[in-house]
Every structure is written in structure tokens, then in C-alpha cells.
Amino acid sequence: MAAPPKPTRIGLAGLAVMGQNLALNIAEKGFPISVYNRSTSKVDETVERAKKEGDLPLYGFHDAESFVKSVQKPRVIIMLVKAGSPVDQTIKTLSAYLEKGDCIIDGGNEWYENTERREKAMAELGLLYLGMGVSGGEEGARNGPSLMPGGSFEAFKYIEDILLKVAAQVPDSGPCVTYIGKGGSGNFVKMVHNGIEYGDMQLIAEAYDVLKSVGKLSNEELHSVFAEWNKGELLSFLVEITADIFGIKDDKGEGYLVDKVLDKTGMKGTGKWTVQQAADLSVAAPTIASSLDARFLSGLKEERVEAAKVFKAGGFGDILTDQVVDKKQLIDDVRQALYASKICSYAQGMNLIRAKSIEKGWDLKLGELARIWKGGCIIRAVFLDRIKRAYDRNPDLANLLVDPEFAKEIIERQSAWRRVVCLAINSGISTPGMSSSLAYFDTYRRARLPANLVQAQRDYFGAHTYERVDVEGSFHTEWFKIARQLKN
Numbered sequence: 001m002a003a004p005p006k007p008t009r010i011g012l013a014g015l016a017v018m019g020q021n022l023a024l025n026i027a028e029k030g031f032p033i034s035v036y037n038r039s040t041s042k043v044d045e046t047v048e049r050a051k052k053e054g055d056l057p058l059y060g061f062h063d064a065e066s067f068v069k070s071v072q073k074p075r076v077i078i079m080l081v082k083a084g085s086p087v088d089q090t091i092k093t094l095s096a097y098l099e100k101g102d103c104i105i106d107g108g109n110e111w112y113e114n115t116e117r118r119e120k121a122m123a124e125l126g127l128l129y130l131g132m133g134v135s136g137g138e139e140g141a142r143n144g145p146s147l148m149p150g151g152s153f154e155a156f157k158y159i160e161d162i163l164l165k166v167a168a169q170v171p172d173s174g175p176c177v178t179y180i181g182k183g184g185s186g187n188f189v190k191m192v193h194n195g196i197e198y199g200d201m202q203l204i205a206e207a208y209d210v211l212k213s214v215g216k217l218s219n220e221e222l223h224s225v226f227a228e229w230n231k232g233e234l235l236s237f238l239v240e241i242t243a244d245i246f247g248i249k250d251d252k253g254e255g256y257l258v259d260k261v262l263d264k265t266g267m268k269g270t271g272k273w274t275v276q277q278a279a280d281l282s283v284a285a286p287t288i289a290s291s292l293d294a295r296f297l298s299g300l301k302e303e304r305v306e307a308a309k310v311f312k313a314g315g316f317g318d319i320l321t322d323q324v325v326d327k328k329q330l331i332d333d334v335r336q337a338l339y340a341s342k343i344c345s346y347a348q349g350m351n352l353i354r355a356k357s358i359e360k361g362w363d364l365k366l367g368e369l370a371r372i373w374k375g376g377c378i379i380r381a382v383f384l385d386r387i388k389r390a391y392d393r394n395p396d397l398a399n400l401l402v403d404p405e406f407a408k409e410i411i412e413r414q415s416a417w418r419r420v421v422c423l424a425i426n427s428g429i430s431t432p433g434m435s436s437s438l439a440y441f442d443t444y445r446r447a448r449l450p451a452n453l454v455q456a457q458r459d460y461f462g463a464h465t466y467e468r469v470d471v472e473g474s475f476h477t478e479w480f481k482i483a484r485q486l487k488n
Helices: 017-027 040-051 063-070 084-097 112-124 135-142 153-168 183-215 221-227 237-247 271-279 285-296 301-313 325-359 366-372 383-393 404-427 432-444 451-464 479-487
Strands: 008-014 033-036 058-061 078-079 103-106 126-137 148-150
Touching: 008 017, 008 063, 008 126, 017 033, 017 040, 017 058, 017 135, 017 153, 033 040, 033 063, 040 058, 058 063, 058 325, 063 084, 063 135, 078 084, 078 135, 078 153, 084 103, 103 112, 103 153, 112 126, 112 148, 112 183, 126 153, 148 153, 148 183, 148 366, 183 221, 183 237, 183 271, 183 325, 183 383, 183 404, 221 237, 221 325, 271 285, 271 325, 285 325, 285 432, 325 366, 325 383, 325 404, 325 432, 366 383, 383 404, 404 432, 451 479
Parallel strands: 008 033, 008 078, 033 058, 078 103, 103 126
Antiparallel strands: 126 148
């Protein structure tokens, strides 16, 4: 391996595709980089790619010691390895050769508390630590991701110049990176980003299901509908790739590839973490939760095939009623329902981030998060500009739904939204994301809910007390005794 002419600016350990692409991105931006991987073939592969992709200043190392020592002091090393114990193992390997003042950055999808534990352990060794969310997939890592670094501010300052150039660049709002906050805040924000992504993908899948199953749209029609939607308020990476997917023919047979893909969705855990955190913080996140449930149910493919047979025998087809619909009207209604539901999904994600920020004292800036998600990341969308403006107008906004601009948009779309959900229900098509988003909106906008009855029940059987609408204080009623007297 050719040694660098002088110490490199930064090191990167972990050369799966994300690691390779981020390393090449850093080198391409003019920062000489050292790379290392436990299996040396990946190192050679990355060095080869650097030569092919423009003779980039990237230097490979087969052993950890020479890798660490090749980086200029104070050393900064990014790790892109699988979350959990592989991270601890990599830290152990690297820290044997690091010196006080050096810094490790974890760029994986790590549980935020693990980052906080490691930051403390590193501080005892005199080392700095950052947990940095990286979004954008393989493509983003190579050409400009959205970066969410949290932890040591001193460590962030070491590499701010690199991150500003490596991150996605959005013409009107700058590089898609900012110092998120202390502790595990970078990982937490990336986790919620992924939760919102789950919600977005589920809502798009439901729009597809309604258009295909009820509207009888062909793949060609779906391709042009989503491509058209991607020119307006729904302009986003996920809508763009959805349009692309509908246009791709099967290379192994007749028809379109999307129809041959097994209807069973995988997951790596960040969506589940998001829903668990929402429950822990008592933050309602039904759109994100329903998208997780939809993935669980999709995994029961064999059971669903058997269930379909049982219900078909009882007169239940795949679609309950073959309704004649006005295609043009349906397409427009679904577009509006998708947009309104999306607002709810983002509102839930932002509320979760704020609740955690308050609990941990992170002082996170929601408008700034919307800004860095505008480019590079999987949920990038023109819509995020509106979210940023909403928080710029009012940093203490209780919920995106009550921002004047978003409130107006939801009011304009709610009739179409209700039509789509009703049509889906009557057709026997599940739209858990759209339905739970609508329920979230309807619950949030009502000044009085039937929760008074639930609280009365709790007081009846468990003496949990209740408050009154007309008198201050806490009350308990002997409901059982009174009810018994009334029955006698």
C-alpha cells in the first residue's frame, strides 16, 4: 500500500459500501484520508475505486496501528460499522493507538444511549467522541449526505470544515449539516428521521394501493401520476424514486418488476426505537406506529395467504366492492390525502424530538433540523422548507398542525382526505397510515374528547381520582356505592 506523503487529514474505519462512499466523498472534496477495514480485501477495493474515480487522495492500511498513526494530530477517525458490539470492538482496536485529544466519530445508526455511554468512557481516556447520523443511503454518502453530529462540540469544531464540504449542498439554505447538540442527540435525531421515513413510505404505499386496487391504474399510469406529483407540493426523493420504480420492466420475465417483488418489508430497528421512545415520552405518534405495524403484518405473508383463502370461502374477495370511480378525481383526492397525512407524520416526529430535547436539556432547534433534511437525506422534500418557515415564525410552535400555513392547507384538503379513507374502508383496503393520521388530526383539533368517560371509569374501579371542568382540585366519587343504590 502506498503511504501518504504526509499525515492525512482524517481516517475512516469500516469499508462496507456506505463507508467506502463516504471516504471517497471526503477525498474528492480535497481532504486526504486514510482508510482501514478488518477484512483487508475491502481496503484494496476502496483504494482501487479511488484510483478509478479520479486518482483521489485516499490511502489504505491493513493494520490498525499504521492506520491510526497515518492521521494528523489531533486525530479524527470516523467509524462506519454495524451498531452495537462491533462499534465497541472497533473503539477498543483504535483507542489502543489514539492519544489524548484525538477524536472518534460513530457514523452508524446507533442507539443514542450507547453513544452517551461511549462518550463518557472516551472522556476518561482523554478522547473526544461524536455520534453522527448519516442519511442518504449509498448515493448520499458518495455525493452529499445529510449529517447529524451530536456529542462533543470541541470534536465537531475539529471537522466542521470537512463536514460543511462533504454534506449535501442546497442552493438557498447551505450545507445539510449542523451541530445538533450534546450527548446522543445526533443519533436520536437520525432515529426519528428514520421513523418519519417509515411513515412517509407507508403513506406512499397506501396511495399506490388505493390507486391500483380501487382506481385500477396501470403501472404506466402510476408512473406518470407520481412523476407529476413530484413537480408540485409532494416534490421529494421518495415520490421521485416511487415514480422510477413503476417505470422499470422486469429483467427476468414479462411485465414490471414492482409486481414481482415479494410483499414483505424488512427493517433494521430504528422505526421500532422511534415508537418505543414516543411511548416512553407519552408523545402520540400514530402514523409512525401504524407504519411499523404494517411492516410486522407484511412479514406474516404465509398467514395472510391462508387467511385470504378462509375469507374468500366466506364471500370476501380481495376488494369488497368493485366501485366505479372517477379516475381523475381519485388521483387528485389521493394526492391531497397523502399530503395532509404527511403533515401529521412530520408533526409527530418533531414533537418527539422536542419532548426528548426538553427531557435531556439538548436545546434542539427544530427549524434547523428541517433545514438540514432538505437535501441529501431519504426524507428530503420541498415540504421541509415550509416546516422550517413554520418554526422560524414561531420556535415554540406547539404542533405543526396549528401553524397558520399548515392549518390552512389541512382545512383545504380534509374533505378529499376523508373521501379517500372512506373509499378505502368500504373497499376493504387498509390505509393505517392515512386513517391514523386523520384520527390524530381529528383528535387534536377537538376541544373536548370522550376521555372524561375513561377517567370516570378509572376512578370507578381504581380510585384514580379525576379533575372537574368547573371546580379546581382533585376528586374521587364512590361510583360503585351510588350505582348500587340506584339499582336497588
